[in-house]
Structures are given as structure tokens and as C-alpha cells.
Amino acid sequence: MMLLPDAEQLLANLTERMRSGVATDTAIVGIHTGGAWLAERLHHDLKLPLPLGTLDISFYRDDFDKIGLHAQVRPSDISFEVEGSHIILVDDVLYTGRTIRAALNELFDYGRPSSIRLAALIDRGGRELPIAPQYVGATLALPSDKMLALEKSSTGKLSLRLYDKNPMGHEQ
Amino acid sequence: MNNNPQLNKSGKLQHLLTTEGLPAPILLNILDTAESFVGVTERDVKKVPILRGKSVFNLFFEPSTRTRTTFEIAAKRLSADVVNLNIAASSQSKGETLLDTVNNLSAMHADMFVVRHSQSGAAHLIARHVQPEIHVINAGDGRHAHPTQGLLDVFTIRHYKKDFRNLRVAIVGDILHSRVARSQIHALTTLGVPEVRVIAPKTLLPSKVERLGVRVFHDMAAGLKDVDVLLMLRLQNERMISARLPSKEEYFKYYGLTPEKLALAKPDAIVLHPGPMNRGVEIDSAVADGKQSVILPQVTFGIAVRMAVMSILAGH
Known part of the structure; x- marks a missing residue:
């Protein structure tokens, strides 16, 4: 059994690493679901004035033909002006990079940002696309048959869970 | 197992022919997914790439401007290619049967048919007839369903x-x-x-x-x-x-x-x-x-x- 790092500690690390990189015009956008939880906390702790954004990338996935639409699609919510903005995109676990590719495409359908940076709680390697994060909580090597997910308790406490990859399930 | 022609073997929606007999979770899933699309239609770019490369055929055997237009806009906003056929004014008047028309369009690699017909059951007939990879949406059949x-x-x-x-x-x-x-x-x-x-x-x-x-x-x-x-x-x-x-x-x-x-x-x-x-x-x-x-x-x-x-x- 692998010992997983404490998600709350990683988030504290990530917050401190981002602190010097944000300004009042920085917008935070979290990818559903785990990334949105993290973005909400980062948005609050870094005291950013622009409204928090969330993205559900279901309509932009590259595996729609294989697995169809995600059972639970949530609305994306971007209420700041994307055109000309400086965005930090937040995801929980960075893996193949396909989710980030989909998120970038979706963001550009709202407008043309001046810059986008990427923050991830965990970078587990295994990239299949040329995508690199600017901010990470920790890097972690995991076997490819394992999935790592962020979970939130009823009190709002974040934790990591490792489980076996479901052959029919979604990639990260 | 079910005998609902709208559902595939794993109980998922294969065709949308009627709201009758569809379980609540399927209806709610459609409504929840639609919530997300409301957001998409309020953006600068009102399009998502999800049906890129798919062909949707609007088969209207009965005149309708509004329903046909909204299906056309919906398909285009999903990045599908849309072909509109007003069949009252085409082959049917030359004597081609409904299923001949569908066979011809299937041979043009249709992925989805949106069907409006004055006869109740027309969309069901097409759904039973087409290959399993083709989906049929009933856009109104006679007095039966919309x-x-x-x-x-x-x-x-x-x-x-x-x-x-x-x-x-x-x-x-x-x-x-x-x-x-x-x-x-x-x-x-x-x-x-x-x-x-x-x-x-x-x-x-x-x-x-x-x-x-x-x-x-x-x-x-x-x-x-x-x-x-x-x-x-x-x-x-x-x-x-x-x-x-x-x-x-x-x-x-x-x-x-x-x-x-x-x-x-x-x-x-x-x-x-x-x-x-x-x-x-x-x-x-x-x-x-x-x-x-x-x-x-x-x-x-x-x-x-x-x-x-x-x-x-x-x-x-």
C-alpha cells in the first residue's frame, strides 16, 4: 500500500508557490471537479478580486467517440472577461495533458486570453502532449494502472485516493 | 432486459422517439446536460466541438420552420454537419418509399436522423430499420409524440x-x-x-x-x-x-x-x-x-x- 501525501499540505505548498506570481488582474479557473475545489480555495487564500471560474471540459474531450458524454456534465462558469485576461488554470492531478488541452480549447471559445499558466496539486508525469505546469504541489510517480483522485469531505477537507483504473472509466 | 426500442442493450438512450416509458434518470440526465449547454449558448463562441465530423440529416416530411431551425442550430452548435431535406417537396412526390429514402441517406453516411412526419410511428419505423450506429430523433410524428x-x-x-x-x-x-x-x-x-x-x-x-x-x-x-x-x-x-x-x-x-x-x-x-x-x-x-x-x-x-x-x- 502506497502512502499518499496529505492534500491539505500540498495545497498549502501550492498556495505559497503561487503567491508571488499573482496580481489583482490574475484570474483563477478550476477544472471540474477536483480542480474547481482547489481553485475555490486558492481564489480565497490568494485574495483574488476577479470572480472564480470553473470549467467542465466534457464537450471538448478527445475521447467522446470512445466513451460518450460524461454522465454528469456541470455548467462551466466564466464570469470575468476572458479577452486579454491573465489566467491560472487549476487541475488536481496532471497526467496525460489531454484534460488541459480540452480546457485550453474551451477557454479560447470565451475569448483570447493574454496568458494562461497551469497549476496542479500533483504532477504524476506520463504526459502525451507538450504541456507543462508552472506551479505544482508535488510530483509523484505512479503505476499506469492506478488512478489518483482528489476527494472532499463533508467538512471541506481535501484528501487523495488511489484506486485501480476502470477499463471503461475516464482518463485523467 | 427491456423492450423499449429507444434504449440499447445496456439501457442507454439509442434513439429519442417518445417521452413515454423513459425512466426518470434518463430524462434528468438530458435536463442536466442541457443546463450546461445554456451556458455555451451565452458565450461569444456558441459552439463546442463534440459532434465534429458527424452528419445530422433533418428529414422533414411535414413542413415546420421553427422545429427544423432549432434542430439545425443545435446540430451546428455541436459542430455537426447538417443537411436539411424537405421531403414533401422531393423524392416522396416521385413515389420513393420512406425506407428507400432512409437507405439512400444512410449510404451517404448519416450519423443521425431528425424526423418529422404526419404519420404516427414514422420515426419508430426508421429507428427499427437503420444500422445500430445511426441514431433517430423524433421531431413530431402525427398525433403521437414530440x-x-x-x-x-x-x-x-x-x-x-x-x-x-x-x-x-x-x-x-x-x-x-x-x-x-x-x-x-x-x-x-x-x-x-x-x-x-x-x-x-x-x-x-x-x-x-x-x-x-x-x-x-x-x-x-x-x-x-x-x-x-x-x-x-x-x-x-x-x-x-x-x-x-x-x-x-x-x-x-x-x-x-x-x-x-x-x-x-x-x-x-x-x-x-x-x-x-x-x-x-x-x-x-x-x-x-x-x-x-x-x-x-x-x-x-x-x-x-x-x-x-x-x-x-x-x-x-
Whole structure:
């Protein structure tokens, strides 16, 4: 059994690493679901004035033909002006990079940002696309048959869970 | 196992032919997915790439501008290629059968057919006939069903009323000839609306309509009391000729929705209409353009609901 790092500690690390990189015009956008939880906390702790954004990338996935639409699609919510903005995109676990590719495409359908940076709680390697994060909580090597997910308790406490990859399930 | 021709072997939606017999989780999944598409239609770029490379054929054997247009917009916003065929004016008049037409279009690599036909069951016939990778959406068949209209109506109701479980909903008008009313009734009862009423003269009600689980009223004053939602139906002009009704004026007097009659419902009741409206026949302009009318939002939501149906089907 692998010992997983404490998600709350990683988030504290990530917050401190981002602190010097944000300004009042920085917008935070979290990818559903785990990334949105993290973005909400980062948005609050870094005291950013622009409204928090969330993205559900279901309509932009590259595996729609294989697995169809995600059972639970949530609305994306971007209420700041994307055109000309400086965005930090937040995801929980960075893996193949396909989710980030989909998120970038979706963001550009709202407008043309001046810059986008990427923050991830965990970078587990295994990239299949040329995508690199600017901010990470920790890097972690995991076997490819394992999935790592962020979970939130009823009190709002974040934790990591490792489980076996479901052959029919979604990639990260 | 199920015998529902709309569901595939794993119980997922393969075709959308009617709201009848569709389980609540499938209806709710369509409504929830449509919520996300409402957001998409409010952006600068109102398009998502999900159906890129797919071909949607609108097969309209019966004229319809509004429904065809909203299906076309929905498919285009999903990045599909759309072909519109008004078949009343094409091969059918040369004697080609319905299934020959479908075979020809399938050979052109269609991924989805959106079918409107004056014969009840036409979309079912096509759905049984096509290869398993092709999806069929019923856009209205005879008096039978118009499921996307029923779904967009329940979507609109949920948008304004949040919850189905405490609602009284009245469907007013020509229930007898209405595929919209049937689709509404099945969707509303499946989603747990405790009281669905139909209000119409006896000549415009199907016999034994109570079997659908509705309360029957012939009088607006009784029928509209304490109602949260009014679903008005279009009175088709040709019905007048068929001697089911004395005159438009007479119909308006008893069943036309005026501000006075609307005042009999709850003060926050909303009014829906599938369009196109006959002002001064089933609905007064003061109501159609009034504060309680959600008729134009219905049209906007209709696109999101059709986007949801198409993207869910294409993924199965």
C-alpha cells in the first residue's frame, strides 16, 4: 500500500508557490471537479478580486467517440472577461495533458486570453502532449494502472485516493 | 432486459422517439446536460466541438420552420454537419418509399436522423430499420409524440419552479390532436409532478384521457385554480372546419387565456406555449407578451435541450 501525501499540505505548498506570481488582474479557473475545489480555495487564500471560474471540459474531450458524454456534465462558469485576461488554470492531478488541452480549447471559445499558466496539486508525469505546469504541489510517480483522485469531505477537507483504473472509466 | 426500442442493450438512450416509458434518470440526465449547454449558448463562441465530423440529416416530411431551425442550430452548435431535406417537396412526390429514402441517406453516411412526419410511428419505423450506429430523433410524428418539445417544456418548468414535486400543471387546449400534450404528460408524470390537469372542451379530448394519469376539466375557472404552470396548446385552424368547434371567437371566449382567466391561477404561475401562437384564439396578446409568459425563453432553452439530446445519443 502506497502512502499518499496529505492534500491539505500540498495545497498549502501550492498556495505559497503561487503567491508571488499573482496580481489583482490574475484570474483563477478550476477544472471540474477536483480542480474547481482547489481553485475555490486558492481564489480565497490568494485574495483574488476577479470572480472564480470553473470549467467542465466534457464537450471538448478527445475521447467522446470512445466513451460518450460524461454522465454528469456541470455548467462551466466564466464570469470575468476572458479577452486579454491573465489566467491560472487549476487541475488536481496532471497526467496525460489531454484534460488541459480540452480546457485550453474551451477557454479560447470565451475569448483570447493574454496568458494562461497551469497549476496542479500533483504532477504524476506520463504526459502525451507538450504541456507543462508552472506551479505544482508535488510530483509523484505512479503505476499506469492506478488512478489518483482528489476527494472532499463533508467538512471541506481535501484528501487523495488511489484506486485501480476502470477499463471503461475516464482518463485523467 | 427491456423492450423499449429507444434504449440499447445496456439501457442507454439509442434513439429519442417518445417521452413515454423513459425512466426518470434518463430524462434528468438530458435536463442536466442541457443546463450546461445554456451556458455555451451565452458565450461569444456558441459552439463546442463534440459532434465534429458527424452528419445530422433533418428529414422533414411535414413542413415546420421553427422545429427544423432549432434542430439545425443545435446540430451546428455541436459542430455537426447538417443537411436539411424537405421531403414533401422531393423524392416522396416521385413515389420513393420512406425506407428507400432512409437507405439512400444512410449510404451517404448519416450519423443521425431528425424526423418529422404526419404519420404516427414514422420515426419508430426508421429507428427499427437503420444500422445500430445511426441514431433517430423524433421531431413530431402525427398525433403521437414530440419528445424534444415535451423535454424543453419540463426544462423550462424546472428552470422557473426548481422542483417538480409540489407542482400543479394544467395543459389547456386541443389535447386530442396534440403530440405535444402527450409528450408533456409522460415527461411530467415520470418526473414526479403530483397533479397534471387537462382543460379542454369534450370534443378536443381523447376518450379515456384519465388513463394517462391526468385530471380532466372542461371549465377554465375550475381547472386553473391553484395552478403553478399553464401549458397552452396551439389550436390548429383546420380543426375549426372539422366541426369540433363552433368558431374561433367562441373558443377564445371559453378557453382563450386572457389576463382575467390567468388571474385564477397562482399569482406566480408561468405560461408556456410551443408556438407558433394564434393570438386571440388560444392566447390573448396581453398574456403572451406579459410578465408571466416564458414563451421566448422556451425557444432559447429548446436549442440547449436539443443539443443535449444529440450529444447524449451520439455518445452511445
